[in-house]
Amino acid sequence: MKTSSLGAFLLVLLAFATLTQSCLAAGRLQACQPSGKIRGIKPPPGKCNRENGSDCCKQGQLYTTYKCSPAVIGATRAILTLNSFEKGGDGGGPSECDNHYHSDEKHVVALSTGWYSGGDRCLNYIKISANGRTVTAMVVDECDSTMGCDDEHDYQPPCRNNIVDASKSVWEALGLDQNEGQHEITWTDA
Numbered sequence: 001m002k003t004s005s006l007g008a009f010l011l012v013l014l015a016f017a018t019l020t021q022s023c024l025a026a027g028r029l030q031a032c033q034p035s036g037k038i039r040g041i042k043p044p045p046g047k048c049n050r051e052n053g054s055d056c057c058k059q060g061q062l063y064t065t066y067k068c069s070p071a072v073i074g075a076t077r078a079i080l081t082l083n084s085f086e087k088g089g090d091g092g093g094p095s096e097c098d099n100h101y102h103s104d105e106k107h108v109v110a111l112s113t114g115w116y117s118g119g120d121r122c123l124n125y126i127k128i129s130a131n132g133r134t135v136t137a138m139v140v141d142e143c144d145s146t147m148g149c150d151d152e153h154d155y156q157p158p159c160r161n162n163i164v165d166a167s168k169s170v171w172e173a174l175g176l177d178q179n180e181g182q183h184e185i186t187w188t189d190a
Contacts, residue, residue: 043155069114
């Protein structure tokens with residue numbers, strides 16, 4: 001009788017743990033929903049730098065915006081994109097964190113709005129892993145997921161909510177082909 005009660009208790013405990021884990025996982029998946037849309041406008045002549053395969057806004061197209069990014073837990077999945085942080089590069093103006101431009105030879109990144117967290121990660125380092133390699137890079141900018149298609153954003157669409165926008169040196173350190181323009185990675189705070 002004692003063994004049967006213990007078995008029933010363990011079964012109920014296991015069911016509760018499974019249900020709790022499922023609810024938490026569903027909450028993480030639903031935690032970051034789109035916050036709105038913006039309508040693209042045609043960039044004025046000579047605007048929207050297409051360096052590194054950057055997209056330019058298209059007249060009338062709707063672009064999804066986000067105020068959040070997926071939760072950072074362990075090795076967080078993201079899309080690595082290529083960006084120039086130099087003056088005149090496709091990154092647009094100076095970096096948000098320090099109002100400076102940065103050499104493409106330095107390991108620097110911009111994070112989607114939610115991960116940028118209002119600048120909380122500014123000048124801190126993250127570890128990026130892909131292709132069996134890991135590199136440490138400094139966060140210097142935001143890849144704005146809330147706005148775009150204007151002069152301030154070089155007439156580029158808003159970033160998706162899962163972007164780590166990296167300099168050429170980060171791509172080189174990971175042994176990635178820069179012609180791809182994007183690559184699946186994982187990252188974590190360093």
